[in-house]
Amino acid sequence: MGDPVELGAAYSDAGADELVFLDIKATLADRPTLVELVKRVAERLAIPFTVGGGVRSADDAERLLQAGADKVGVNSAALARPELITELAERLGSQAVVVAIDAEGGRVRSHAGTISAGRDATEWAREAEQRGAGEILLTSIDADGTREGYDLQLTAAVAGAVSLPVIASGGAGNARHVADALGVAQAALLASILHENPQRLASLRDEVRELGVPVR
Amino acid sequence: MNIAICGYGAGNVRSVEIAFRRLGAEITDDVGAADLAVLPGVGSARAAMAGLRERGHDVALRERFDEGRPIFGICLGLQLALDWTEEDGGVDGLGLVPGRSSRLREGRVPRMGWAEVDDRGAFYFAHSYAAETPHATAWSEGVVAEARFGSFFGCQFHPEKSGALGSLYLEEALSLSRV
Secondary structure, X not given: XXXXXXXXXXXXXXXXXXXXXXXXXXXHHHHHHHHHHHHHHHHHOOOOEEEEOOOOOHHHHHHHHHHOOOEEEEOHHHHHOOHHHHHHXXXXXXXXXXXXXXXXXXXXEEOOXXXXXXXXXXXXXXXXXXXXXXXXXXXXXXXXXXXXXXXXXXXXXXXXXXXXOEEEXXXXXXXXXXXXXXXXXXXXXXXXXXXXXXXXXXXXXXXXXXXXXXXX | OEEEEOOOOOOOOHHHHHHHHHOOOEEEOOOOOOOEEEEOOOOOHHHHHHHHHHOOHHHHHHHHHHOOXXXXXXXXXXXHOOOEXXXXXXXXXXXXXXXXXXXXXXXXXXXXXXXXXXXXXXXXXXXXXXXXXXXXXXXEOOEEEEEEEOOEEEEXXXXXXXXXXXXXXXXXXXXXXXX
16 A cells, blocks of 8 residues: 555654554565664654564564664564563563454454464453563454444453553544544554545544544 | 763664754764763663663763753653662662652553643653652653753653654753753
8 A cells, every 4th residue: 555654654744643563474584674664664753653573582672673663562472472572571661562462252363363372362461461561452353344343342351451551453444433442442553444545544533532532 | 962862772762863863963972072961761770770881871971960961861761860760679770860760550551652741732651660759840640741950851751752742842952951
């Protein structure tokens, strides 16, 4: 859908609170490319920038932070080796560690949703917190792409299980959805609904504000 | 106008560099000679203090402070300027500003996201500890957001991550240091 650097800058200018880049291909060979991309995007931003995709070690994470990311997202690698979360928190500080959880029917899936992790989303979120996560980025695979609203039940359950900030993700279609998500989570992530039309972000923020939700 | 960023070997100081460069400042390595020394806010206290000592920044900053020359701390940088922090089992800070830093006991921790600072607008916060000091000059939801003492001033939020308002804040920091 275009140049990620320009898109990132456009969102920053349109008033986005934060930007999240998830490298969905995330192969080892592509790592230097991601680091270069992070540098170029960071030059254009004045808002927090989270980068995830294939982070397997504190060294991986540190490289991304040195390139200009503020927070690092981990998903499959943390499920495979939960000690990773603690390593990241100790090296970078918990506030730089986002544990991304993809869930379907309340159950965790890894590797872009292709593999069942055999555990419960709320239970994994609790463990992630104990190990030093700073935020949980919760994506409902059930709701993702539907534009019919976030999975409020799943999100409320996870948000109720931890004392960490939770970012709701998956299903946003309109301002009401975002407002409802912000009633159970501390942040709401939007993706496809905006990528087609980045300018939509400013009017969406206005609409959410008009619904009585504090938006800066 | 040149600024020195007192890195301690961990995390992202690039955002601070980028933000100050955008405002026309030049970056120098010389903490002692710079117009403004910036203590950035990444990582955690124990490693950060060790990193500062390793690089001799603790001595350089103390000298600047004693000479009344400006130092600006961001987030952890504000906390490190205090006497002591509860983080990492208890760590002595630089002792420039009377006070201590303690773990947030209310709400979700870390305290992440945009929050109002007095009546100045919203800034971005990302912290698990906060300053307790008689020299606080701004507040956000009951948490110390800014403190000043002697030639040190610091903010708990990240102005380099706080959009346009943050940029204005940094501009003000620069003009305060232009003597």
